[in-house]
Amino acid sequence: MMKKTNYIILTLIQIIFFIGMYILDYFTRKKLGMNRWVVYHSMKLDNNTIIQVFKYILPILVLIFTVYFIKKYYSAFKKAKFKIIDFIILILLTVILMCVLIICSTKSIKLYYFYIAIVMCIYLIQLIKLHISFKATSNNI
Amino acid sequence: MKKIISLLIGFTLVTCIVMGCSSNNTVSALETQAETSVEETEAPQLVTAPEVPKNRVYVDATWVKSVIDGNQPESSNYLIGYVNYGAEPDDGYKKAHIPGAIVVGDVDVEDATGSEEGAYNLLKADEMEKIALSRGIDKDTVVILYGDDVNGVARVAYGYLWLGVENVKILNGGYSAWEKAGYESETTLNTKPSKSSFGTTVPAHPEYWVSLDEAIEKVKNDPNFKLISIRSYDEFIGETSGYNYMDKAGEPEGAVWGKSAKTAADVAYICNPDNTVMELSEMKKVWEDAGNDFDVDTNFCAFYCGTGWRACPPFLAMYQEGKTNMAVYDGGWYEYLFHDDLPVQVGDPQKGEVEHTTVGALPTGKAAK
Incomplete structure (x- = not known):
């Protein structure tokens, strides 16, 4: 029951992050000050060497984590088909992150770094949810 | 299961038919109402105002209305631009604007990247010219601007003067001045046909x-x-x-x-x-x-x-x-x-x-x- 509650809370946090992305995008398009603040901080991050190096490492890490989690937990979920949605979401998030990190930049997406940060948070929460679901499924088997 | 699906489909079809009939009735009712309103309303009073010099920028609502009503030399070739941040219409425009006004973004005249090269400065003249032409503006168009931000509107006016628009006006006091004067507004999203040639070398006033x-x-x-x-x-x-x-x-x-x-x-x-x-x-x-x-x-x-x-x-x-x-x-x-x-x-x-x-x-x- 506790694990189910945690799962729901984590899902709500993911939804809040998604809403946050929309709000950020809305105010960046509508408010001059917000727009220029985003531009300023994006330029600073573009010139930050550590961030630029990490930008190349991150897709590799995301791919490794995704493959690891799928391999580790998939057999357990075969028995509980309704949890397949968690895997689908994980794969979708991985694809989004890989595309944004590899193909896009601040030139194509003004909120580039902010989107990466938010989607990474949603992705990490998804990994935690998968782990919770696995533990719940293991206890029931 | 099949019964449930059939019931759902049937219900959906009935709902669509009912809604379709209702909307037709609603349209008919509105048309009748509009006709009645037109009959009952008096013919609008056309506004006149003293002429202003070409280089006069800040004008009042009465002068703008007199242009719209055809009582100024500028009435033959004018464009009213609502200035907002960005290129899309903002809530202020959507809520109500001066009849015929189009949206003119500050990004029509200035850099939006904030890069060292652009620095939020005026766009290169050929870029600004292209955008102005797409809005239906050439050097002879009398451009009448207004908006919520005194500085933002002035910025666009300055950009157009630099480019070479010869007659640029700003409704002093913005939309509030228009409202206070009691003139009508609209909510239609307007556009103007684009123009092919600006009519002078740009920028005309470096x-x-x-x-x-x-x-x-x-x-x-x-x-x-x-x-x-x-x-x-x-x-x-x-x-x-x-x-x-x-x-x-x-x-x-x-x-x-x-x-x-x-x-x-x-x-x-x-x-x-x-x-x-x-x-x-x-x-x-x-x-x-x-x-x-x-x-x-x-x-x-x-x-x-x-x-x-x-x-x-x-x-x-x-x-x-x-x-x-x-x-x-x-x-x-x-x-x-x-x-x-x-x-x-x-x-x-x-x-x-x-x-x-x-x-x-x-x-x-x-x-x-």
Whole structure:
């Protein structure tokens, strides 16, 4: 029951992050000050060497984590088909992150770094949810 | 399961038929109502107003209405532009606008990237020309601008004058002035047919624009050249940059203060309580009373601010008086900050409390919260 509650809370946090992305995008398009603040901080991050190096490492890490989690937990979920949605979401998030990190930049997406940060948070929460679901499924088997 | 699906489909079909019939009835009812309204309303009164000189920029709502009603020489070729931030219509436009007004974004005239190359300055002339033509603007179009932001509207007006539009007007007081006058509004999203040729080489008035290099050189070598900061006093003395995206504060070496702004977002000291921009004579009084060290009659006045918005109302005030001894140093403090070696003053020169340093040596942490 506790694990189910945690799962729901984590899902709500993911939804809040998604809403946050929309709000950020809305105010960046509508408010001059917000727009220029985003531009300023994006330029600073573009010139930050550590961030630029990490930008190349991150897709590799995301791919490794995704493959690891799928391999580790998939057999357990075969028995509980309704949890397949968690895997689908994980794969979708991985694809989004890989595309944004590899193909896009601040030139194509003004909120580039902010989107990466938010989607990474949603992705990490998804990994935690998968782990919770696995533990719940293991206890029931 | 099949029964449930069949019931759902059936219900959906019935709902669609009922809604379709209702909407037809609703349309018929509205049409009848509209016809009745037209019959009952009196013929609208056409407004007349005295003509204004071509170089007059700030006009009142009555004059704009008289243009729309066909009672001005400008009535044959005019365009009303609602200025908003960005290229898409904002909530202010969608809620209500002057009949026939199209949306004109500030990004129609200035850079939106904020890069070192663009620096939120005016676009290259050929880019601005292309956008203006797509809006239906050429050099002969009488462009009447209005919007919520006094500085934003002035910025677009300045951009068009620089480009070569010969007759640019601003509804002084914005949409509030239009509402107060009791004139009608609409909510239709308007566009104008694009034009193919601007009609003159662009920019037609490069002399209205001062580059960073020119500003530095003239401040050093031309005693008649005044680099006038239209920033708030706290920005001028280096207490704050005024912006959440500039983390250093100060002014270009040699700048003088023109008391105009209370904050980074207004020019309140040179506006009237009803948000109309003052005449030049009134602005002069503000500047003289503040002991500001420049003379609009004898000096060459290069106005600047953070990124070129607040600098535009005083430029336009001088422009509409027929003066030619003025320009805008477009880059402002923003472009200045890209160059660590440039000389900076921090403090008030008129009080003799000034520190001389460089951009690179300035402390950070001065961004507005």
